[in-house]
Amino acid sequence: MQVNEEEFFNRLLDYRNILYLCHRNADPDAISSAFALSEAIGGTVGLVDGCNRVASVLIEKLGIEVMDKPNPENYGFVVVVDTSTKAQLNDIELISYCVIDHHTTTALTENADFYLHRNATSTVEIIYGILKVMGAPINRRVGIGMLTGIVTDTGHFKHASEDTFSTVAKIIKASGVEYGEVLDLMAITPQDISMRIAILKAASRVELDRVQDMLIASSHVSSFGGSASSMLINIGADIAFVGTAKGESVRISSRAKREAVNAGVNLGQLMEDISNEYNGTGGGHSGAAGIDVIADMEEVLNKCKERTKKILEASLGAMSKDLYIEDELEDGEDE
Numbered sequence: 066m067q068v069n070e071e072e073f074f075n076r077l078l079d080y081r082n083i084l085y086l087c088h089r090n091a092d093p094d095a096i097s098s099a100f101a102l103s104e105a106i107g108g109t110v111g112l113v114d115g116c117n118r119v120a121s122v123l124i125e126k127l128g129i130e131v132m133d134k135p136n137p138e139n140y141g142f143v144v145v146v147d148t149s150t151k152a153q154l155n156d157i158e159l160i161s162y163c164v165i166d167h168h169t170t171t172a173l174t175e176n177a178d179f180y181l182h183r184n185a186t187s188t189v190e191i192i193y194g195i196l197k198v199m200g201a202p203i204n205r206r207v208g209i210g211m212l213t214g215i216v217t218d219t220g221h222f223k224h225a226s227e228d229t230f231s232t233v234a235k236i237i238k239a240s241g242v243e244y245g246e247v248l249d250l251m252a253i254t255p256q257d258i259s260m261r262i263a264i265l266k267a268a269s270r271v272e273l274d275r276v277q278d279m280l281i282a283s284s285h286v287s288s289f290g291g292s293a294s295s296m297l298i299n300i301g302a303d304i305a306f307v308g309t310a311k312g313e314s315v316r317i318s319s320r321a322k323r324e325a326v327n328a329g330v331n332l333g334q335l336m337e338d339i340s341n342e343y344n345g346t347g348g349g350h351s352g353a354a355g356i357d358v359i360a361d362m363e364e365v366l367n368k369c370k371e372r373t374k375k376i377l378e379a380s381l382g383a384m385s386k387d388l389y390i391e392d393e394l395e396d397g398e399d400e
């Protein structure tokens with residue numbers, strides 16, 4: 066059952082010893098959402114399976130206490146934050162839980178006691194709504210965490226909306242944190258050597274497909290698929306798919322530029338559709354999504370590519386014709 070901010074907070078007051086559970090490889094949005102709730106309501110921040118680089122810097126610099134791989138049975142209630150699928154929780158069993166999330170796919174809400182889902186650019190922004198309803202103060206540590214969560218989840222505001230900026234301004238005002246402090250914190254984040262190797266390998270193995278002026282890049286690495294996929298976008302791809310084979314199973318991380326999303330590419334939907342064909346899990350956002358299935362990596366990567374090509378061919382086919390005529394007029398070329 067979907068509840069609003071006030072109801073969400075009121076329900077949490079009924080529980081003692083709450084565990085705020087972050088998805089595997091937790092990011093700043095997940096950590097900071099869990100941290101903000103634990104500061105306001107009380108409870109423990111839990112990591113299902115580690116966290117990413119920026120999140121670990123946040124934990125260290127803000128002195129956030131986290132419980133690694135907590136056993137949900139030891140807690141009175143579980144609040145799953147910033148997570149939309151069971152796979153993101155490594156399929157751990159949860160008897161009684163609620164969800165607070167902003168992803169487009171919402172598989173985890175099905176069995177939840179209650180949930181708060183909003184189409185925000187980060188979970189932190191939904192948390193802000195709860196703190197506001199509670200009249201809870203936002204201290205500097207929580208403020209820095211929340212702002213970092215928004216900056217990273219919006220790709221440094223690339224996917225930000227009017228609401229994102231509005232909430233950022235309110236968090237800055239309430240916490241007294243300067244935006245520069247957030248940038249400084251992210252700048253000190255060290256680049257892992259194994260990540261740099263993975264990213265360079267992904268670039269060297271890339272395969273390209275072209276539909277009009279859209280480039281689809283695909284590659285594979287043994288880890289850091291998400292970072293590699295973002296990197297392929299940064300160096301010129303419009304859509305990127307990066308596969309990681311792990312024994313029998315394969316994970317694909319995908320990213321798309323705004324232009325590709327506007328042309329009809331919805332990676333969250335694509336990943337959900339393909340994962341269903343393999344009885345796996347998949348989903349995410351229109352511009353960033355992932356899949357976990359038991360299958361041949363090459364086969365799944367090909368499916369991702371071919372479906373994306375079809376979508377682009379269908380939507381760009383008509384558009385490109387008009388552009389072509391315009392080009393001709395401009396250049397004054399003969400037929």
Ligand SMILES: [Mn+2]
Pocket residue numbers: 094095147167186187188218
């Ligand atoms: Mn998020």
